Amino acid sequence: MLVSTFISVLVVAGIFYSVFSWQKYQQALAKMxxxxxxxxxxxxxxxxxxxxxxxxxxxxxxxxxxxxxxxxxxxxxxxxxxxxxxxxxxxxxxxxxxxxxxxxxxxxxxxxxxxxxxxxxxxxxxxxxxxxxxxxxxxx
Incomplete structure (x- = not known):
């Protein structure tokens, strides 16, 4: 149970990081x-x-x-x-x-x-x- 919760937290954190990075890149492109x-x-x-x-x-x-x-x-x-x-x-x-x-x-x-x-x-x-x-x- 503890391992599956840890993996779920890592997956969610990875998704948030990807979305945040993509938004940051799009904002930088808009300034170019x-x-x-x-x-x-x-x-x-x-x-x-x-x-x-x-x-x-x-x-x-x-x-x-x-x-x-x-x-x-x-x-x-x-x-x-x-x-x-x-x-x-x-x-x-x-x-x-x-x-x-x-x-x-x-x-x-x-x-x-x-x-x-x-x-x-x-x-x-x-x-x-x-x-x-x-x-x-x-x-x-």
Missing amino acids: MAIDSRITLEEDNKHNLEIINRDGSPRLHFRVTFKDTPVGKPLSLGCDWINPQGEIIHQNRYQTRTVEKEIWHSRCRYRIGNSSIPGTWKVEIFSGDRLLREQTFQVE
Whole structure:
């Protein structure tokens, strides 16, 4: 009887700890925000590309800097690449490595092809269903 009571107490304590940890992580995620972003090619020259020439099918990188990231756990992020007609052409879903500091950099990628529709494109990055940053660019 004593052993089963002890095991029950441990199970209940484990459940409470898990729920508390999950809530704390969700609160930390809610505080996280994007403070900078830019679109670059593979080589990051620290400048934002506003006009993309589709010749040669360049691989674009949407580089985002976050602040107040929850340290000690990876982030689950996603990006949508949206063409001028409002269609999601490509989606990235990924998990970062374990976050080591409150200022954190991440990126998602997409290759613009010769057949890509010219005009104003948009890329969005989010955590769950929370939009963290969006950026537009021109494809010629």
